[in-house]
Amino acid sequence: MSGTSHPYAIEAEDLGRKYLRGWALRECSFRLPTGCVSALVGPNGAGKSTLLSIAARLLRPTTGSLRLFGKEVGDPEAMRHVAFVDQERPLYKRFTVAETLRMGRELNPRWDQAAAERIVEAGKVPFGARVGSLSSGQRTRVALALAFAKRAELLLLDEPMADLDPLARHELSSLLLSEAVERGLTVLMSSHLLSELEEMCDHLVVLAGARLRMIGQVDELVPAHRLVTGLADPGPGEGAGVLPAGVAGHHTVIESRFSGRQFTALLRTDRDPGGAYESVEPSLEEVLLAYLRSAEAPPLISPASRLSAEATAAAPHAEGKAA
Numbered sequence: 001m002s003g004t005s006h007p008y009a010i011e012a013e014d015l016g017r018k019y020l021r022g023w024a025l026r027e028c029s030f031r032l033p034t035g036c037v038s039a040l041v042g043p044n045g046a047g048k049s050t051l052l053s054i055a056a057r058l059l060r061p062t063t064g065s066l067r068l069f070g071k072e073v074g075d076p077e078a079m080r081h082v083a084f085v086d087q088e089r090p091l092y093k094r095f096t097v098a099e100t101l102r103m104g105r106e107l108n109p110r111w112d113q114a115a116a117e118r119i120v121e122a123g124k125v126p127f128g129a130r131v132g133s134l135s136s137g138q139r140t141r142v143a144l145a146l147a148f149a150k151r152a153e154l155l156l157l158d159e160p161m162a163d164l165d166p167l168a169r170h171e172l173s174s175l176l177l178s179e180a181v182e183r184g185l186t187v188l189m190s191s192h193l194l195s196e197l198e199e200m201c202d203h204l205v206v207l208a209g210a211r212l213r214m215i216g217q218v219d220e221l222v223p224a225h226r227l228v229t230g231l232a233d234p235g236p237g238e239g240a241g242v243l244p245a246g247v248a249g250h251h252t253v254i255e256s257r258f259s260g261r262q263f264t265a266l267l268r269t270d271r272d273p274g275g276a277y278e279s280v281e282p283s284l285e286e287v288l289l290a291y292l293r294s295a296e297a298p299p300l301i302s303p304a305s306r307l308s309a310e311a312t313a314a315a316p317h318a319e320g321k322a323a
């Protein structure tokens with residue numbers, strides 16, 4: 001299998017994971033194009049780590065299926081092309097950094113020792129230090145060095161930048177981007193740092209309440225919305241305004257807020273509503289926050305992110321195979 005020759009790095013169909021307390025991930029169907037750098041965002045407990053862990057085969061789904069470059073996630077061939085940096089950065093604490101890299105070299109036929117050493121050296125992490133004695137940022141750097149040197153075609157990164165200092169963040173995100181461009185690498189990385197994601201990612205996967213809320217290329221998701229302000233119509237109650245019919249009646253309203261008689265609404269439309277309303281293209285942050293705050297708003301799955309009928313027909317189901 002050549003990962004990059006397949007158009008989709010990930011295809012998930014009806015993917016779900018249930019725990020005793022409820023669903024951590026539910027009815028998740030999408031595909032992620034090969035070569036994109038995708039931000040996986042959502043509030044705490046949204047299901048981001050669960051999705052990444054299923055894709056890294058550390059967790060079995062309760063429902064549905066997931067394919068990597070067209071192969072079932074359980075296929076050993078598929079896993080050779082995937083590197084996962086877990087939120088816990090699980091490394092052998094008693095190994096030195098050099099021993100950790102040596103283990104990586106022995107386990108991975110495509111290992112790039114020079115790349116691993118470059119990443120470790122750039123952070124001035126001593127090769128002789130035991131992993132257990134490193135700071136959390138230094139451990140993250142070693143975990144990222146292992147992931148990069150594996151020469152995987154899909155990098156699954158769970159909050160990779162969370163404990164790095166600003167310089168290290170800058171350096172490693174530049175590396176990530178240049179690798180993605182040069183090698184057609186696909187990256188799916190979770191993060192809560194929106195500004196960082198905006199700089200790095202061209203694609204977005206948004207989860208909330210265990211469900212997929214939005215997915216697609218940033219430059220198609222954002223222009224699909226307008227942020228509209230204007231005077232609200234008087235509502236039935238004292239002081240409470242309502243959206244004018246010209247706004248609410250013709251567009252999908254993702255979120256609306258009122259301040260005095262003024263309303264602000266995020267609409268899913270690429271046209272100005274006209275009338276006496278001001279309308280601008282929202283920022284990525286405004287779109288994202290509106291979807292996260294409005295659980296009842298319909299999800300937005302871009303056409304390129306939808307599973308094709310053939311993919312759906314070909315995918316076997318994992319119903320009842322919970323680990």
Ligand SMILES: Nc1ncnc2c1ncn2[C@@H]1O[C@H](COP(=O)(O)OP(=O)(O)OP(=O)(O)O)[C@@H](O)[C@H]1O
Pocket residue numbers: 019020021023024025042043044045046047048049050051
């Ligand atoms: N081993 C487990 N047993 C029971 N519930 C779990 C387990 N792992 C995760 N969950 C639950 O599944 C839900 C999704 O968790 P997950 O770790 O995927 O969220 P997340 O989006 O990665 O959150 P965060 O941003 O805080 O890292 C949460 O409600 C969590 O409590």
